Amino acid sequence: MTKAIETDRRETGSAPGRGAAVSVDGVGIRFGSFQAVSNISLDIAAGEFLCLLGPSGCGKSTLLSAMAGFEAVSEGDLRVGGTPITGPHPGLGMVFQSSEALFDWMTVRQNVAFGPRMRGATRAAQTKLADEYLGLVGLRHCADRFPGQLSGGMRQRVQIARVLANEPGVVLMDEPFGALDAQTRQVMQEETDRIWRASGCTVVFVTHDIDEAILLADRIAVMTAGPAASVKSVYPVDLPRPRDEADPAAAELRRALRADIGEEVRKALRDQGLDPGLDQDVDLKGNLR
Numbered sequence: 207m208t209k210a211i212e213t214d215r216r217e218t219g220s221a222p223g224r225g226a227a228v229s230v231d232g233v234g235i236r237f238g239s240f241q242a243v244s245n246i247s248l249d250i251a252a253g254e255f256l257c258l259l260g261p262s263g264c265g266k267s268t269l270l271s272a273m274a275g276f277e278a279v280s281e282g283d284l285r286v287g288g289t290p291i292t293g294p295h296p297g298l299g300m301v302f303q304s305s306e307a308l309f310d311w312m313t314v315r316q317n318v319a320f321g322p323r324m325r326g327a328t329r330a331a332q333t334k335l336a337d338e339y340l341g342l343v344g345l346r347h348c349a350d351r352f353p354g355q356l357s358g359g360m361r362q363r364v365q366i367a368r369v370l371a372n373e374p375g376v377v378l379m380d381e382p383f384g385a386l387d388a389q390t391r392q393v394m395q396e397e398t399d400r401i402w403r404a405s406g407c408t409v410v411f412v413t414h415d416i417d418e419a420i421l422l423a424d425r426i427a428v429m430t431a432g433p434a435a436s437v438k439s440v441y442p443v444d445l446p447r448p449r450d451e452a453d454p455a456a457a458e459l460r461r462a463l464r465a466d467i468g469e470e471v472r473k474a475l476r477d478q479g480l481d482p483g484l485d486q487d488v489d490l491k492g493n494l495r
């Protein structure tokens with residue numbers, strides 16, 4: 207965290223950006239009579255980077271939405287920093303897959319300054335904070351452009367800067383790089399690792415990409431196939447950072463995750479009346495390979 211950001215925190219009176227713990231205890235979420243997730247328990251430590259993996263449609267986004275306060279839990283208890291989540295909260299920031307979440311009519315700087323402005327920061331402090339976080343994501347030089355003038359990867363960086371400028375304890379990311387091309391995605395993964403370490407936030411990150419999870423996570427939680435999905439297993443990723451995909455330990459973890467998730471994807475396909483066959487490889491979205 208840079209000195210200037212710390213100074214701005216004092217000027218804006220905002221909460222420190224240190225990570226907050228997330229506690230998920232016996233959580234179930236229903237939509238009418240449909241039980242999407244059931245009996246989910248996860249303790250996420252302050253400052254931890256946790257990835258959620260699971261078959262398509264198992265309830266990853268639903269769980270993330272509940273953590274963000276967008277979705278009410280039907281059973282169980284969900285807390286951030288010890289406080290029950292009862293609705294959207296400035297201590298929680300959400301990065302969406304689509305950068306349409308940005309305000310197209312505002313400049314990049316105005317987008318990032320939006321949160322501090324809503325918190326009543328002075329104009330000078332808003333600009334200073336926005337420029338600091340734009341610097342953190344490597345986009346200071348784009349501050350006066352509009353989102354429509356940026357590439358997809360740049361827009362996602364603006365989204366991240368905008369969320370961080372609110373100085374949340376927890377950042378929730380729902381497949382943030384799913385719509386990007388492979389090269390931009392790789393750069394964004396490396397950047398996320400760096401930005402997360404600089405910010406000190408807790409991150410809960412939903413992805414379909416096992417390699418992305420291995421690259422970024424402290425722990426990976428694998429969900430069962432829905433309905434009534436729960437957490438099947440949790441894998442610690444005890445690998446040095448920055449991560450090396452070629453590390454034999456990463457390859458071993460990749461194999462274990464593929465087997466674990468593959469089982470759930472096959473289950474989901476069988477429930478849909480599709481039999482992938484035991485020797486057929488499937489990806490997390492249920493596509494045969």
Ligand SMILES: Nc1ncnc2c1ncn2[C@@H]1O[C@H](COP(=O)(O)OP(=O)(O)OP(=O)(O)O)[C@@H](O)[C@H]1O
Nearest residue numbers: 237240242260261262263264265266267268269432
């Ligand atoms: N508002 C809603 N009303 C009814 N059902 C819903 C609603 N939101 C989600 N669901 C259902 O809950 C289940 C979980 O959906 P969710 O989007 O959380 O899965 P996911 O794991 O994030 O999927 P994907 O990996 O494909 O993005 C699905 O069966 C979905 O149809």
